[in-house]
Amino acid sequence: MDKMPKWADVILIPLISVLLALVVSGLVVAIIGESPWQAMQVMVRGAFGSAYGWGYTLYYATNFIFTGLAVAVAFHARLFNIGGEGQAAIGGLGVAIILLNVAWPHWTVALVAAIVFSAAFGAAWAAVPAYLQAKRGSHIVITTIMFNYIASALLVYLLVNVLRVEGSMAPESARFSEAVHLPAAADFAGFLGFGGSAPLNFTFFIALLACVGVWLLIWRTRLGYEIRSFGHSETAAVYAGINPVKITMITMLISGGLAGMMAINVVMGEAERLVLDFVEGAGFVGIAVALMGRSHPVGVVLAALLFGALYQGGAELQFEMPAISREMVVVIQALVILFTGALDNMVRMPMQAFFLSLRRRREAQAQNSPAE
Amino acid sequence: MTTSAPAIELKGISKSFGPVQANKDISMSVARGTIHGIVGENGAGKSTLMSILYGFYKADRGEIWINGKLTPIPDSQSAIRAGIGMVHQHFKLVENFTVVENVILGAEDGAMLRPSIAKARKLLTELSEEYGLKVDPDAVIEDLSVGHQQRVEILKQLYRHADILILDEPTGVLTPAEADQLFRILERLKAEGKTIILITHKLREIMEITDTVSVMRRGEMTNTVKTAETSPPELAEMMVGRKVLLQVDKTPATPSDVVLSVEDLRVSRGGVERVKGISFQIRRGEILGIAGVAGNGQTELLEVLGGMIAASGGRVTLFGDPIDITGKHANGQTRRARGIGHVPEDRQTEGLIMPFEAWENVAFGYHKDARFNSGPLMDHAAMKADCVDKMARYDVRPPNPRLPARNFSGGNQQKIVVAREMDRAPELLLIGQPTRGVDIGAIEFIHKQIIALRDQGKAILLVSVELDEIMGLSDRIAVMFDGHIMGERLPDQTDQNELGLMMAGVTETEGAA
Structure with missing residues (x-):
């Protein structure tokens, strides 16, 4: 018998974890002499109180959906892809290369090309650590982290020396042509009140599509079946004739591809050029998103929304309550990651005990003999 | 207390894990200087009961009496203090340590090893002679045969002054000859006044060496009998609750090409x-x-x-x-x-794959068969139908395709594998x-x-x-x-x-x- 109902595992535990994180955050805010209640209000209002707030929250959420899915897919094969940061950066490089070098007639065609190139570049960046893991047993956690630094350095070099517009002081590429600008929220959802300044763009729908795709892949296809089998037991996978090298490679390519696609949202959808450090930690937030979302696409969307709100609400908080510095906002975000990811068992154990005692009491009342 | 107090007396021990009641109101008494067998099918609660006695688990209810004294055993340290030693099925030895080093591990006398080792070597020699447990104190564990490693485990317990020895499936890894030697050692220990509890599923061993035997079924202790007054078929019947065929019925083979x-x-x-x-x-x-x-x-x-x-x-x-x-x-x-x-x-x-549901496991390894697939996607309906069919024909219980494999008993898990591999x-x-x-x-x-x-x-x-x-x-x-x-x-x-x-x-x- 499972220890507790599924709804408790999927909804109740993350909810309690977030509440605990907020309580501790509130304490921290109180310690520096501000009102936690007021800070809370500012954050919620900032994230969800206006079309402008929503525009930012969903924009951030789009990033986190991609990086969260990337980590989630790898998790299913019990691979810990910490390289989302680097894979997304290189994915951005792919987007910039294809958008700058071809005269695209329309944004739809360009979007398809951007998807292909961002995914291919991200996958290629994941391929080397994947190969080293599959063939040499080099731990993927170590190699993907190292590849983040290499990606970062590579991008600095390219933006400063190769892609920088002549005469410009900024380490960024040329702007993409008008034709490839993605529709912003104001264009397709202006009736909801989205203005021109919110960065939410068409990529949001690509992210949702990716969720459907990942769900189909993991739970409906043979490949997903093999990935999950391999993730649960490598010896069993070998017994069933599943090639561990192949599954490790394919899973990491898909994971890297998803992380790379995050660049579409920022590079093509928002900045409309390749800028330095555009990933801004989304690759790492993806780990928390996947953990909190239980590696399920629906969970990933919900967790991405939460972290999007934290990002946007945190920015508002900084703006409206100057005593709460940027570092303070990072502390709050970190507390959420800590409670939902690392301290998961702290909430889980008491909840399991609670549900067990509940069931035992029910069974005692029903006077049933124990299950075999 | 009189000397006739039993070495171990359990009174009304109960323990549940979630909805599963592993031990239900178990009472048992083992006389000093005897070998007591505990038999039962997998999941009957033998291991849980012994884990309670050795302090790994805490009983929900019930009392443990050692030598006529109420002795709570909240952890294994208390069990050792009460003179209880356990020899696990899988040995807990450090492979690249010598016998002496393993024996003193956790029972060193001080920060410096030399005096402890000297003392242990002397004691080991005495113990070896006393009980016929011959082992070279300076041999490295990984060089010893499995039978000798088991002796080290027993010596380890004796070194800790164990008067009551629990052996969990001790012959699982031994050759018949090694098992015989083990039994000779156990008889020596018994003659010296030690009390031994032997957990096994092999009825032959129960008949050969024990004085009394308790049968467990579904968390309850159903019978305790004198070994001399029972027989393997009777024990098997007590374990399963119905008559069973111990002998395989088959006709002579007719091998061809x-x-x-x-x-x-x-x-x-x-x-x-x-x-x-x-x-x-x-x-x-x-x-x-x-x-x-x-x-x-x-x-x-x-x-x-x-x-x-x-x-x-x-x-x-x-x-x-x-x-x-x-x-x-x-x-x-x-x-x-x-x-x-x-x-x-x-x-x-x-x-x-233990977390997979039964229907997913029934296709495992055959998941590329055309009948489990429709186009690029897997045909879950076909897989579930196949699982329902196999569960019926191979008597898998409970016949629920949505149950994860880990929630089936060992026998039913095996039936799922057997159904999958034999049915074609x-x-x-x-x-x-x-x-x-x-x-x-x-x-x-x-x-x-x-x-x-x-x-x-x-x-x-x-x-x-x-x-x-x-x-x-x-x-x-x-x-x-x-x-x-x-x-x-x-x-x-x-x-x-x-x-x-x-x-x-x-x-x-x-x-x-």
């Missing part, structure tokens, strides 16, 4: 040659049993034939056509396509440890299925460490020792003694190691 032919097969793993050039054949309608103590190359043999690992040399043919054993162009799936079914030795890490009537069935950790009722069922497959004219390679099983099922028996086949025997022309000696690597008559 050769199915599998293995020539000079060699397999290395981790740089060590595990299979050292073995050859054999299996014909249609025949069961070849491979006997041997675990770890003598049987696992590697099965894995090579099942396509899981590569061989380093040799030739294998199926109906005269070569099988790829280099691992380059073959795997478990290509083997299945050739008509080779494989019930692996370890259903929990190989045969099943493979030309050759590889089957390893078919009834390890399986309850008696399911053993009977699985044995019948194996015989039925043989009677359909299929070839079966059976690997088992249970000599009774090998002798009951096989039409021919090959004994493996240290990667070699020591010889082949016919089951009606050999006995446990001869096979036991072959399993220990003894070819001619010579003293047991």
Whole structure:
């Protein structure tokens, strides 16, 4: 018998974890002499109180959906892809290369090309650590982290020396042509009140599509079946004739591809050029998103929304309550990651005990003999 | 207190894990200086009860009395203080430490080791002489045979002044000769006044060595009887709750053409040659049993034939056509396509994905079959229907395809694997440890299925460490020792003694190691 109902595992535990994180955050805010209640209000209002707030929250959420899915897919094969940061950066490089070098007639065609190139570049960046893991047993956690630094350095070099517009002081590429600008929220959802300044763009729908795709892949296809089998037991996978090298490679390519696609949202959808450090930690937030979302696409969307709100609400908080510095906002975000990811068992154990005692009491009342 | 107080008395012990009541109101009394057996099927609650006695678990209710004194045992330190020692099924020894070092581990006298070691060496010599437990105190554990490692475990407990010894399935890893030696040691210990609790599922051992025996079923202690006044069939009936067939019923084999032919097969793993050039054949309608103590190359043999690992040399043919054993162009799936079914030795890490639901497991390894797929997606409805059908025909209980594999009992897990691998009537069935950790009722069922497959004219390679099983099922028996086949025997022309000696690597008559 499972220890507790599924709804408790999927909804109740993350909810309690977030509440605990907020309580501790509130304490921290109180310690520096501000009102936690007021800070809370500012954050919620900032994230969800206006079309402008929503525009930012969903924009951030789009990033986190991609990086969260990337980590989630790898998790299913019990691979810990910490390289989302680097894979997304290189994915951005792919987007910039294809958008700058071809005269695209329309944004739809360009979007398809951007998807292909961002995914291919991200996958290629994941391929080397994947190969080293599959063939040499080099731990993927170590190699993907190292590849983040290499990606970062590579991008600095390219933006400063190769892609920088002549005469410009900024380490960024040329702007993409008008034709490839993605529709912003104001264009397709202006009736909801989205203005021109919110960065939410068409990529949001690509992210949702990716969720459907990942769900189909993991739970409906043979490949997903093999990935999950391999993730649960490598010896069993070998017994069933599943090639561990192949599954490790394919899973990491898909994971890297998803992380790379995050660049579409920022590079093509928002900045409309390749800028330095555009990933801004989304690759790492993806780990928390996947953990909190239980590696399920629906969970990933919900967790991405939460972290999007934290990002946007945190920015508002900084703006409206100057005593709460940027570092303070990072502390709050970190507390959420800590409670939902690392301290998961702290909430889980008491909840399991609670549900067990509940069931035992029910069974005692029903006077049933124990299950075999 | 009088000296007649029992060494151990349990009163009304209950323990539940979630909805499962592992021990229900158990009372038991073991007299000092006796050997008390506890038998029961897997999941009957034997291990839980012993874990409570040794302080791993805390009972929900009930009392433990040691030598007539109420003794709460909240942790294993208290158990040791109360004079209780436990020899686990899987030894808890540091492989690259010497015997003395292992014995004092956790019982050192101070920060410096030298005085402790000197003292331990002296005590060990005394103990060895007193109980006939001969072990070189300075030998490194990994160089010792399994039987000697077990002696070290026993010495470790005696060094901690254990008066009550609990042995959990102690003969699982021993050859028959080693098991005999263990029993002689236990008798010595008993004569010296130690109390011994022996947990086992082998009724033969219960009959041979115990004074009294308790039977557990579904968390309850159903009977406690004097061993002299019972019999194996009676014990089996008490364990299962109905009459069971201990003997396998089968007609003589009628082998025809050769199915599998293995020539000079060699397999290395981790740089060590595990299979050292073995050859054999299996014909249609025949069961070849491979006997041997675990770890003598049987696992590697099965894995090579099942396509899981590569061989380093040799030739294998199926109906005269070569099988790829280099691992380059073959795997478990290509083997299945050739008509080779494989019930692996370890259903929990190989045969099943424990968190997967039953219907997903029933397709495992066959998940690329056209009937489980429609286009790019898997056909879940077809997989579930197939699972429902197999569960009915192979008596898997509960017949719920949505239950994760880990929630089935060991016997029912094995039935799921057996159903999957046997239902396609493979030309050759590889089957390893078919009834390890399986309850008696399911053993009977699985044995019948194996015989039925043989009677359909299929070839079966059976690997088992249970000599009774090998002798009951096989039409021919090959004994493996240290990667070699020591010889082949016919089951009606050999006995446990001869096979036991072959399993220990003894070819001619010579003293047991």
